[in-house]
Amino acid sequence: MIGDQKGFSMAFLLAVVSLLSCCQASYFILPRVSRTDDAIIIDLDGSGYASPFQGKNWYGQIANPGFIPVPSFNPYPMMFRQQQQPSGWPYPSGYLSRLEEEPIDVKQVAATCGGGPATMPKTGGLASGRVYGAIVAKKGAWPFIVALQKSTDGKLFCSGTLISDTKVLLAAQCLEALSLYEISSVTALIGMYLSDQSDVQMTRRITKVVLHDKYNAFNYANDIAILTLDAPVAISKTVGPACLPPASSDPDQYVEENAIIMGWGTEDSGVIKLQQTKTAIPIMANTECKGDSTFGKYVTDATICLDTSSTGPYACKIDKGGPVVILPSPGAWTVVGINSYTKDCFSNGLKTRVSAYRTWIDTYMK
Template sequence: MKCSNPGVLPVYLLLLITLQCSGVSVNHALKNDNRRCGSGPYKTPSFGETNAVKNSWPSMVALLMYNRQFCGGSLIDSIHVVTAAHCVVSFSARNISKLRVALGMHSLRPVKDPQVTKTVLRVAYHNDFNAETFYNDIALLTLDSPVVFTPTISPICLPPNDSSDQHAYRKTVAIGWGAPTENGTQANVLQQITILTMTNAECRNRFDGVVTSGIADHMICASYPGKDTCTGDSGGPLLVQDMPGAKWIQIGIISWGIGCADPDFPGVYTRISSFVDWIEKQNQLDLHILMSK
């Protein structure tokens, strides 16, 4: 890769060239981003709280197509957003060119609410994603230019790739703009629900005889009476906090369920800790794409 006269390139690629030519690895830069991760409410909201305080979740993003929100996602560093594969797997190159990521957004209407809107350079979803079983339901969006962090826009923390914590029986928070109830009208302002995780063994028992594909180890389940994620929430985060004042960690991606808030069936989330290595490989691929130009 030449380090002089790179020509006209997107800001994102120019950033990578600057890093590479200065001897700073992209992974090192992204790790520096992660030092600023995990901002959110001081403590886990109570089970009854639903409307989020404006910009209290600075890592939350909305995925927009023609100014309409269809899924959520999380900013994980200055150039990447993690979301669900089923949100983007059917996108053509033309669709990707129209895809927008809205950061610092609270209300869906007016459409001018986002503080920052980014276009997407690359969409990567897991090669083993299965649209019938929702196995490996994870995707990574590479933004066309880096995000400048502010008090209301910053990344979420991810669990370490060697984490053995199954996060069972934990109070967690799911956020999104989905419908509050099954067949209901989509919420206008960002919603938050506090729910409880369970073991995968318990979750498998809940779906036994109903879902033939079963609950994979790379999934995590959570529920609470009358509370659940629903249509429009897909791709958004499931978050946990070790103690009041601690950083927030994303342990799940909103993936699938049977109905919404059905007392017999919990919501099912992609377990992030199972895919941290995959995310890091996508970061390396971004650099490979740059060097091949």
Template sequence: MSPKTIVFLLFLVAALAKSSHLDLQRRAYKDLSPHIIGGSEAPKASYPYIVSLQYGHIGYDTMHFCAGSIFNSQWIITAAHCLNQIPINNFIVKAGKRNIKIVESTEQTVEVEQAFVHEKYSTRNFGNDIGLIKLKTPLNFTKEIQPIELPQAESEPTGVAYLCGWGYVLSNYFKNLEMPDKLQDIKLYYINRDVCDAAVTNLTGFSGSVGETNICTGPITGGISGCNGDSGGPLISRYGEKPVLTGIASWIIAPCGTYGSPTVYTKVSKFNAWIKQKIATHTTRLYRYIN
């Protein structure tokens, strides 16, 4: 496969993650021969901060296209490319979900009031791939619906990481790429950004694809990675029992799980100030006047 072909597939993965139609995703992806990506079914209520972004409207059939993370009761953190071509009145947010194919007693469904894409987001190389969603009504926190903390600003995560999502898995090699019903998770490892960029360069022939606003996970031995539909979802580190949002699933080199290919994320610690500034600017405050 030529370097130019591989680069095309790399961008195709992120583009398909924001597609508004699942059949389009399947038709576009059916000949890419993706690998089994190594996840397993997540335990109940183990990731209460993940949400499903679903194309459609309340009261009608909807369809998962990206994920996000609960920052507080009215704000969701996700990837910019998930928001870049989907009008806010064409998708909803579902929290408290484990099985995205059924209505669950734990779920809450909320419409979107506003969406914000980072001003320096690049569709060329997916730099600054971060966005925020403001919900029309606040979430009610329960055991299955909880916020997640930001990492320390400018911190560099190391060691073990965990990725969860409803991205595609492969049930029949070379034939059936399917979105799972139930939330999947996988244990990964952070890899050095220079090593990550070198791995991408080795596969594509182009260097500099991985920048300072990215973090990466491996192993890069093949068969383990994120995939379409995981975009926008949380990569976390655990400090004792406390989960911290270190990354936002951004892009991979297709096919998913390619040998030598890392999974690339937006590095959240680079955007603490941006997140807080956007929320502060667009949060309505009620004042009580004292006579």
């Protein structure tokens, strides 16, 4: 009888330990981290778990991450499972992802990219009063812009560009300062117009992050990353990818081309509608970019900048990672830049030149 009691006690203890481990894992998920010749890959899909890792500046520790993958598990406790929807995951902000009310025929859109205004926007529109040189964008005009939200405070902290139904292009700096735990809980907001997130069409969690291996936080070199969403977005008139430019080693490939930037443009707590440039802004030659007193020292052949000297506007901090787009042909809005160095809402900034990384992007789009 005593032996039976000991056996029962040991079995009960193991059950408790297993239960506690499961519960701890549901809140502290450590993704698998690997490295290739030109990228750091953070895989959150079916990742293992370890003790809580809440520290900052994980990027500098990737050379020796020390993470040992363990068998995959469902990271969500049983009480959450019935809340999951095919179009998204449960969210602490209190809403589930939802599709656009009137989606169009996906077959008509799936093979295309670059949806947006029919022509390059000119002057006019409703002045926002929030960002110098910006106007309020028409709702649904820019189907490829994505906002990123932290689960810790529910605030927007970066932007990105949808480049397929499952991939988002953005700046590496958006994630560099986050712990692995924080990255695992980032929410991508798709089809959003209002900064209070009340009109988000779809929400997605992230299953994979690919950052350029040579990203340098001190000089903004190779400031580029790709996110993989947990489920494809529903392509519609107001949600769809931007086109990618052809690969090029020419730093002045798009000099004098007119470009548009967009974003929510402020970190104020008020509700802001999506902003865009009031006029098309020319892309400057790199030699001119190097003359800028604030970011000239960061200019390389893989960056571009815009001539905002007379028109503005400028990207703000929450617009980091967002798109710089041109219109080479009707219906083909193309992302040629990523907002990188951004001092404040009233200063010009530096952009990562997307065409310099086209081969890298193609590799990790798979």
